[in-house]
Amino acid sequence: MTSFVSSLASPPLSPLLRLRSTYYRCWYEISRGFTWIRREYHEQPARALPETLTPYQRHRIKTLQLTYGVHFEDQLHISTTLENYEYLDLLDQTKEKLGWEPDRNKELVDVGSLNFYYAPALHAFFHPHTLQGIELEGYRVYTNFYSRFDYAQCYIRPFANTSYTVMDFCNFTGSADGITCFYPFVKPEPLVAWRLPLKVFQPQRMFERMAHSLRPEGFVLMMNHGEDEAQWACTFAQQNGLQLKSQPQPIPPLFPRADVPIISVWNRA
Numbered sequence: 001m002t003s004f005v006s007s008l009a010s011p012p013l014s015p016l017l018r019l020r021s022t023y024y025r026c027w028y029e030i031s032r033g034f035t036w037i038r039r040e041y042h043e044q045p046a047r048a049l050p051e052t053l054t055p056y057q058r059h060r061i062k063t064l065q066l067t068y069g070v071h072f073e074d075q076l077h078i079s080t081t082l083e084n085y086e087y088l089d090l091l092d093q094t095k096e097k098l099g100w101e102p103d104r105n106k107e108l109v110d111v112g113s114l115n116f117y118y119a120p121a122l123h124a125f126f127h128p129h130t131l132q133g134i135e136l137e138g139y140r141v142y143t144n145f146y147s148r149f150d151y152a153q154c155y156i157r158p159f160a161n162t163s164y165t166v167m168d169f170c171n172f173t174g175s176a177d178g179i180t181c182f183y184p185f186v187k188p189e190p191l192v193a194w195r196l197p198l199k200v201f202q203p204q205r206m207f208e209r210m211a212h213s214l215r216p217e218g219f220v221l222m223m224n225h226g227e228d229e230a231q232w233a234c235t236f237a238q239q240n241g242l243q244l245k246s247q248p249q250p251i252p253p254l255f256p257r258a259d260v261p262i263i264s265v266w267n268r269a
């Protein structure tokens with residue numbers, strides 16, 4: 001894998017990207033007003049794994065079940081079940097590849113949690129004392145009229161020490177022993193593709209906040225989509241108060257993805 005550079009030049013933003021951003025800004029402002037909608041979301045447990053899994057996927061899931069004592073399919077829908085096995089597999093491989101064993105019972109924060117569908121995998125891997133998911137657009141409503149917030153309440157319900165906060169992490173004032181950050185936006189195009197406005201694209205501030213929130217012995221575990229995004233992320237991290245604990249590593253995912261996930265672990269500089 002190519003070496004991770006310390007500075008990158010960003011190309012100018014296209015007029016089309018700016019136009020789409022303006023459109024999404026309207027929706028972003030509207031969704032921020034949906035805080036009053038609350039519906040209790042429940043998922044129908046899958047109970048069994050799909051027949052379509054490959055022998056390798058079946059073997060890996062069996063290993064994860066035995067190692068971590070989990071059966072996500074007993075609580076979660078099939079798609080959420082498989083996503084949790086995928087995240088747990090990424091974390092388990094990270095442990096192997098980086099020779100890294102995070103301490104249990106720590107205060108963790110997850111940045112950019114979406115609807116926090118992977119909270120069960122984080123619990124299985126980290127056994128945190130507390131876990132707080134932070135999401136900028138937590139009140140975005142799905143076509144079934146449930147919001148990300150409603151889904152998150154379902155996924156964190158079994159864990160008394162877990163919360164989901166709708167806020168911009170750039171304004172976070174707390175501290176943490178560990179921060180997880182899966183696929184942060186480090187380029188403007190993916191952010192707009194996720195229907196967010198460019199005004200919330202502030203990677204420098206986000207990484208600065210991560211470094212600032214970290215307790216002295218704390219870690220940031222980051223996952224990026226492919227080498228290009230990983231390079232951007234590493235540059236932002238290095239420029240804003242974090243230092244690499246070990247070289248970023250590609251991690252083969254359990255299920256096919258367009259870009260190979262790249263894992264990196266950081267400490268405060």
Ligand SMILES: C[S@@+](CC[C@H](N)C(=O)[O-])C[C@H]1O[C@@H](n2cnc3c(N)ncnc32)[C@H](O)[C@@H]1O
Pocket residue numbers: 111112113114134135136137167168169170181182183184185194200206
């Ligand atoms: C590419 S998605 C990844 C979601 C999730 N971590 C996952 O692995 O599926 C990035 C998420 O970060 C959220 N986000 C972006 N900027 C943020 C910020 N400043 N504070 C909190 N969340 C943010 C977005 O709304 C989006 O849900």
